[in-house]
Amino acid sequence: MSKSYVIGFPRIGEQRELKKVLEQYWSKNCSFKEVENVSKQLRLKHWKYQKDAGIEYISSNDFSYYDNVLDTCIMLNAIPKRFKNLENEELYFSMARGNKNSVAMEMTKWFNTNYHYIVPELSLEDEYKLNATKIINEFKEAKENGIKTKINLIGPITFLGLSKRVDRGDTYELHSKILPIYEELLKEISKLDEEIIVQIDEPIFVKDNEQKVLSLIKPTYDKLAKVSSKLKIVVATYFEHSIEATKILVNTPIFGLALDFLYGKKNLESLEAIAESNKKLIVGLVDGRNIWKNDIEKSINILEEISKKVEKENILVSSSCSLLHTPFTLRYETKMDEQIKTWLSYAEEKLDEIHLISKLFFHGKENLNEIENKDFEKNIQANENRKSSTLIHDETVKQRVQDFKKLSRDEKFEDRIKIQRELLKYEDLATTTIGSFPQTPEVRKSRRDFKKGEISYETYEKDMKTYIDYCIAFQEECGIEVLVHGEPERNDMVEYFGEQLKGYGFSQNGWVQSYGSRCVKPPFIFGDISRPKAMTVDWITYAQSKTDKIMKGMLTGPVTILNWSFVRDDKPRDEVSKQIAVALSDEIDDLQNAGIKIIQVDEAAFKEGYPLREENIKTYEDWAVRDFKIAVSSAKPETQIHTHMCYSEFNDIIKTIEAMDADVISIETARSGNELLKIFKEVGYKQEVGPGIYDIHSPRIPSVEELVTQIKLLLEVLPKEQLWINPDCGLKTRKWEEVKPSLKNMVEAVNQVREELK
Template identity: 85%
Template sequence: MSKSYVIGFPRIGEQRELKKVLENYWSKNCSFEEVEKEAKALRKRHWKYQKDAGIKYISSNDFSFYDNVLDTCILLNAIPKRFKNLKDEELYFSMARGNKNSVAMEMTKWFNTNYHYIVPEISLEDDYKLNASKIINEYKEAKELGIKTKINLIGPITFLGLSKRVDRKDTYELHSKILPIYEELLKEISKLDEELIVQIDEPIFVKDNEEKVLSLIKPSYDKLANVSKNIKIVVATYFEHSNEATKVLVNTPIFGLALDFLYGKKNLNILELIANSDKKLIAGVVDGRNIWKNDIKKSLALLDEISKKVEKENILVSSSCSLLHTPFTLRYEDKLDKEIKSWLSYAEEKLDEIHLLSKLFFQGKSSLNEIEAKDLEKNIEANNNRKTSPLIHDEKVKQKVETFTKFSREKSFEQRIKIQKELLKYEDLATTTIGSFPQTAEVRKARRDFKNKEISKEEYEKQMKQYIDECIAFQEECELEVLVHGEPERNDMVEYFGEQLNGFAFSQNAWVQSYGSRCVKPPFIYGDISRPKAMTVDWITYAQSKTNKIMKGMLTGPVTILNWSFVRDDKARDEVSKQIAVALSDEIDDLQKSGIKIIQVDEAAFKEGYPLREENIKAYESWATRDFKISVSSAYPETQIHTHMCYSEFNDIIKTIEAMDADVISIETARSGNELLKIFKEVGYKQEVGPGVYDIHSPRIPSVEELKIQIKLLLEVLPKEQLWINPDCGLKTRKWEEVIPSLKNMVQAVKEIREEIR
């Protein structure tokens, strides 16, 4: 019997089918019945892929129309008051995306990944009750296809840990209200089959938890594991070690533990405790977060090490986490360099790797059939080739990075800002945007046609410049004060730069879900990184030539490029980041020498790269701050450096943000009022701040009055001299009919506020 296990599987579809049907539905071009039909077809196909690959333990309820945490809110009836009058899909998508009457729920990063989850809003007044229809229906759906699935759930402790209380108090106080709903759920599930595996994901256990959180584990899982004799519970953790929780869980009646042995190497230290219990160990040894081909020899050695402590019969071979974080399949990658492609493995290929590893580990090489034996040979050959390939190593890059000595800017912030204000002459509450404007169908088509060599470079540039002209004309009409060129030439804020840097490779179809229908296609960093020529200067200087107002140059920072790429695993991440930083410092120098006075270096993913364990944070902050400062070290004192950060709780990293020494930071605060901003006041933050005044992830248009209220809230925290006014993120995903009135209202709100406070 196969002992192969997958934590979870991508749901967006191998050709982004779910994305397309959802966006058609939101645009009112199809019914929700068509969305459900497509979703059912995807689930059927995804289950079949896993079964055909020989995977024994396949998930149901890992599928979602938007987000599994949002699904759990529906499961528990954890519905914010402002949505209580809605039902079914209108309720679900309003919670995720907002509607004309109500703002959406907050989103934030799922641990240290680039996936975003909907943050539950919970209250003592909530009336929790079970809605298990989705879970039950999907299990039955799979069973009708002849596939008996394990059922995936977000665990109660993780759900509470990821939630926020409406009154800002401790979410764990609601444990006694939530846990009975989970018990009721398991009773319902127990009716579905004679024996069931329920995988309860508790990734919150990999963080540094207080004793009050750890104290909830045993009573929770003593109860849940005893609900029904025919349910076997697997508690799954990933992205780090969970030793404190494991010590408790081995003394509960659960069936097994799924542990990540790639990103949580310290899980190896707890194996004896597992061995002395009766628990199954689901060993995460195939990387669920990266795209490199598994090194079968290395993984077998790791499994052998594990089996020295835990008996083989109690081990299952698994992905390290859900394969949600990897692209779907290599089958459509027919333009990739063949050598680089041979080093890659997406979700579908990882299924084969898990099956192959399982067979080798439990039955030996002699058990392989002819196809599997060839797959093993290809795996060994590809991994050996990658270690020695001349594509990877560039001695000139290594030498330049090793001898780089300028690690910070000239002059202090206080000296720089005085020079900048005299030169740039911007008003208090200066208005700007974060960078991108809507990527229209025409823009995307022109970019695609140029890439496919269906139009000439001249025609492509003509169309892009026409769009830039239109963006500038609108901004001038709107009376924004610091302009952007709109970024029509950029497919993605990381991919665009990676395409122009040596050491990066690009896919046709390596799409990964970021949130809802939003997908990103991260580049692959496979080798040493350098900048052969200027990347943005021509576009930005063209835009500046079309206006007398200040035009911001727009770059993506080194840490974000790193965190939003699939990064080579044969070199330390901090070394890769430093290579990117050195390349960006040259770009900033070229921009300012071309007359660009403000340059924004976005570090949208700075926070998400944080280690999950406090013991590792200082090292990350040290090199991440170093590399931002290397990037901007070439900037003259009069060149104003902006940065932008997404979805961040800043309380714990405010000193690090200060150390980055940007002149202006813009942040996402629209969904949280002025709460995030208060920490800037508490620490006496000196630099200027652009808190987002409206949420760009929702299609709703904020009114002038609403925006004035938001700005007044900001002014309660910081003085007008320190504040910039902007949306909370780029406008790439929005439509012009939303953007135009929203920005006009924003500018009008600022005008009225300025009059009121003069």
């Protein structure tokens, strides 16, 4: 058998089966039993896919109804007080999504990916106790179906590193309380079989950790690896190198290390220490974060280099990280350009790549069967074809971007804002929303039917304009001051633009889990980027023609378009980003020339693109700020530029946000209180700010009183002249019956506060 290993596998299903059944359950259209049944079918199907592809080390407990960090909270009984009276699925989903009485737990990005995890809330008062039911049941379920799995766990040090202390202490102080629960868990696992591999994920080790964190590694893994001789512990890190942790881990009794050799090339510097320890090395070479076909010849060369230091028998071939971050399968991509399709590999195809690389490395080309030989030849051919394809290279675009000289707006903010205030005449505490309104079943159906060719463009356009009219009428009735058109024509804030930019590809079924049941279908950048024609002008100018109020133009910024796309791997990311920025500068110019006075350029993913290591941050900030400023450089002084950022801790990047020089920034603060906002005051931030005053990721409707309190808290931090009032994110995923009362309450709260301020 080949030594092939997968860190983790997607769980949403090849046709988003988990998403669909969860949303039926939340809408009370099916029982939780149905969710359990669908989930069981998915787990079995996913295990069999991996087994049939020749994967030797397959995971259990990589499945989750919502999020693996949330699962770990349940496993440890790390449950916030406000949910203590709940049980089972009601407890679980209330922690994730909130309920009528309690706000949901905070959610933020999983390292520098587009996946979100639920942030654990910890306290010194917590009483941790083991709940191993899910972990044990899934292992047994696989075993009953003839599949021996490794068990995936999120490690104790990473769990603490990703948590927050609600009593303001240091999360790592709780290490001595949590570690015994992990020991107890491993004892329970050891009863399940004669030999079990337990993969403990510690991605926190790839960051720049303080000595206090590094000092926890040896005592933790000395203890965990000695719980039972039946257990073989593999510590997995990914997304970067983990040299510092590896130096320590090789001196513990763990079985092996799973390291990322794609995004953490410096892991090569740890080979001698790993070799001396005689531990297994799981070599992450097949990209778990991108969709490009692996260059198998290159992967074999890397393995040969590694095997000069680490004994071949101690090497296993793996994905670089969990395949959770890639779409499921190319099988349903029937409309994609056939040439481009040969360059791609989704999760299912990556299984075959891992198996083929492993077989070639361990057994040689002469031992491949006929099908494997053909697959290897196809791989070589596809990679050669991609290097020279005319679909990729556009000399006109390269030259224009190279010659582009307008790198920022001409006027200072202080001068621009005076002109804008005079022209736009908006009040203090101006009300607006972030951009999208609910995407109803009717809107989705019309868009889907048009894409399938089942309705004409005229019918589709009429449907979209009818919905825009509805959104405008509601906002005017509600009393919102700066309007949006609702974005019914947009399937996704990045895919929509990707479909209209040259050099972009898109898929029919390339869905990736973002959080819970929320899936996104990122476009992919395969070639040089340009904008053949205006992308948003017709829709926005139509909306503006239907109201006397100001209508915001809505664009996604260059860095977010980049970070929420699968990006070509044959060109530096900063060069790709600059191409997008130049294209967007043309769109902004077209919008303002068409009479649009406020344009929002969302950079929701600006923070998540940050490198995980300090040494790489300045380079990223330099080009990310450069490209935002290039995108808005065409804006006249009277055109007000807004931006929106979410899921961000701003303390460490506030100077970078200032350097972006947007006129107004809206930010997501509802789940994290006013802590984020205080930094804006501390640095003397001059531009205007729209802190989200309620959480849109929860179905609960905030009361007027609650929102008044929230606005008053904002006013303790920033003056009314500097504040805008808005929800904390777009309303696309919510329902009108939640949106309408929430926004009406928001406007009423602003009116009450304004009256009091008079």
